[in-house]
Structures are given as C-alpha cells and as structure tokens.
Amino acid sequence: MKKYFLLTTLGLLLFACASSEDKEVVKLTTFKDRISYALGADHARAITESGDPNFAKYDLEKMVVGFEQGLKNKKAFDKDCEVTIKKLFGNSGRAFDAQHALTGSECIGKLSGVIFNSSWTKNKALDKIDLKLVIKGFTDGLHKSDTIIKRDEQSMMIQNFMFDIYKLNGEKLLSDAKKIPGVKILPSGIVVQTIKEGNGTNPTKGGDVLAHYILMNALGDTLQSSFDMVEIYKQPLTPFGLANVIQGWQEGIPTMKKGGTYKLYVPYHLAYGEQGMFNPQTKKYDIQPYQTLVFYIELINHGPAGTLTK
Numbered sequence: 001m002k003k004y005f006l007l008t009t010l011g012l013l014l015f016a017c018a019s020s021e022d023k024e025v026v027k028l029t030t031f032k033d034r035i036s037y038a039l040g041a042d043h044a045r046a047i048t049e050s051g052d053p054n055f056a057k058y059d060l061e062k063m064v065v066g067f068e069q070g071l072k073n074k075k076a077f078d079k080d081c082e083v084t085i086k087k088l089f090g091n092s093g094r095a096f097d098a099q100h101a102l103t104g105s106e107c108i109g110k111l112s113g114v115i116f117n118s119s120w121t122k123n124k125a126l127d128k129i130d131l132k133l134v135i136k137g138f139t140d141g142l143h144k145s146d147t148i149i150k151r152d153e154q155s156m157m158i159q160n161f162m163f164d165i166y167k168l169n170g171e172k173l174l175s176d177a178k179k180i181p182g183v184k185i186l187p188s189g190i191v192v193q194t195i196k197e198g199n200g201t202n203p204t205k206g207g208d209v210l211a212h213y214i215l216m217n218a219l220g221d222t223l224q225s226s227f228d229m230v231e232i233y234k235q236p237l238t239p240f241g242l243a244n245v246i247q248g249w250q251e252g253i254p255t256m257k258k259g260g261t262y263k264l265y266v267p268y269h270l271a272y273g274e275q276g277m278f279n280p281q282t283k284k285y286d287i288q289p290y291q292t293l294v295f296y297i298e299l300i301n302h303g304p305a306g307t308l309t310k
Helices: 002-023 031-048 060-072 080-087 098-122 130-142 150-177 225-231 247-255
Strands: 191-196 208-217 221-227 262-268 278-279 284-287 293-303
Touching: 031 098, 031 150, 031 284, 031 293, 060 130, 080 098, 098 225, 130 284, 150 191, 191 278, 221 225, 221 284, 247 262
Parallel strands: none
Antiparallel strands: 191 262, 208 221, 208 293, 262 293, 278 284
16 A cells, blocks of 8 residues: 555656646747747647548657658658558548558658748748747647647737738848849839830829739749739730729839839838738638738830720
8 A cells, every 4th residue: 555655656746747847848938939839839730620530540749750850851751751641541532541640640740840841931930930849839739738828819929920021021022122233212112123124105193004914922922913814814904093003003103114024012011001912702811911012014005094994
C-alpha cells in the first residue's frame, strides 16, 4: 500500500514538473510570440476543420514531426511522400489504407510545413515569426487545445498582422519603383513608369478611356487581366469613364499618351483602401485591404466623357 502510494505520488510530481515545463515553453510575452503561436494554431485548423473523415486515424505526433521538417526544408515533401500519399488514399483519393497512416501522417505534416514556409517567405514575413512557437501552436491546434489565446483574438491578430504585411510590402514596392530611371512621381505618391511612350494625346480628367490592363499586387501576383477576359472568357474590351474608377487611375492615366504602354504604381489609399474589394459571390476578397497595386496599362484610345461609353 505504501509502495503504491509512493509511486503514485512520484508520478504526480513528475506530471506536475512536466506541466510546469510546458507552461514555461509556452510563455507568450511579445507580439511576435503571440502571432507565431496563433499562426501555427490557425494552420492546424486547415487540417482539423477540413471535414476529412479520416482525421481520427492520423498520427498527430508524426504529423507534427513532418510539419517541423517542412518548415525547415521546402523540399521535405518529396517524390517519396507523393507515393506515400497515393498509397494512403488510393488513386481515387477517397480510400484510406491504414498501413500507411504513420508515414502518411508525417508526409501530410511535411506538406503543411512547406506550404507555411513558402507562403510567409513569399509575403516577406518569415523573419517576423518564431518558428518554435509556430510548431507549438500547430501542435496544440491539432489537439484542439490552442486555448492560450482565444479563437476570436487569434483571428483578429492574424488579420491585423496580414494588413501590416500588405502595408510594408506596398511601401517597399513604391520605394523601389521611385528609383526606376525616368519615372514620374505624382504629388499623391503615385508612380508612373513608361515602358513604351505613346505618340497620341493624353486623356482628359473624367474622360473616357479604352485600355488593356493587368492588375498585380505588391508580390507580383496577377489579380485581374483584361487580356484574359478577352482571350479566354471571350468578353469584349469595354471603355470606361475615368470619373468612375479608383483615384489612382483618375490621376495616373491622364499622364499617359494614346498608343503607349505604362506601369502604374498605386498606394493602397488611392486604390481600394482599407476595405479592399470583396466578392459576395465567392465570399472572398478579389483585392485584399491595404494592398498597394501595380497596373500594366496599354492605352488604346480615349475621348471626352460619354463619347466611348455611350
């Protein structure tokens, strides 16, 4: 009886020490600590809340091991993992072969880690994140025990963090654009780069314009393209009135000449501002809030208001 009591007490002491150590590891004292943990937990929810009917069959510890490898090595999800995943889910992608659950769980973790690394590297924000706390957040998120920070607070932190990243990347883009030889810098901060000077006249403010364009964000991702609308979706290229477009176009396009090709760098507050462009059909943002934008523009024609748009 005494021996059992001593063993039980020792077990409780060891458990208490382990719990104490865990709490020490999870101290979130700075914003970087908190956002790192929240990002890891949020990334885990892409798995736990995906509706995957096989979630209970995965080995979560192996998944964490794979996630850590993927964070450190963008090539962690390799050909062997591709083969493993195919064996795990079958050719249809709907089966589940339990004998590959361990290696499959690790490979899912690797893929998740690679995606996290690639995404935040592309957003130029990986140096603002503590990967050890990302792993802790991811681990807790998989076990649905990420309660150090409340869910709604996590969501708000992540949203604000992304907005700050958009602002920083936009500022860097504009700063670099202003260093391009020969650019025009308008008083509002818009930058106009001439790729090919037109030999026609300039549009008037508030006038009508016919132009091809490609819209890109600060990272160079294409968000919209009139070329695609015409060539792929067979939509006609339609003229627009400068009075009805974003302020960046209202100010920038009148500096261009008919027949010319230009790049227009527009600060977020002269584009879609703090609200972005939300698509109610897809329930997603076509253009995120606080995004500085770049437009490649081929100015085809222009005229007084109402002459092209009637």
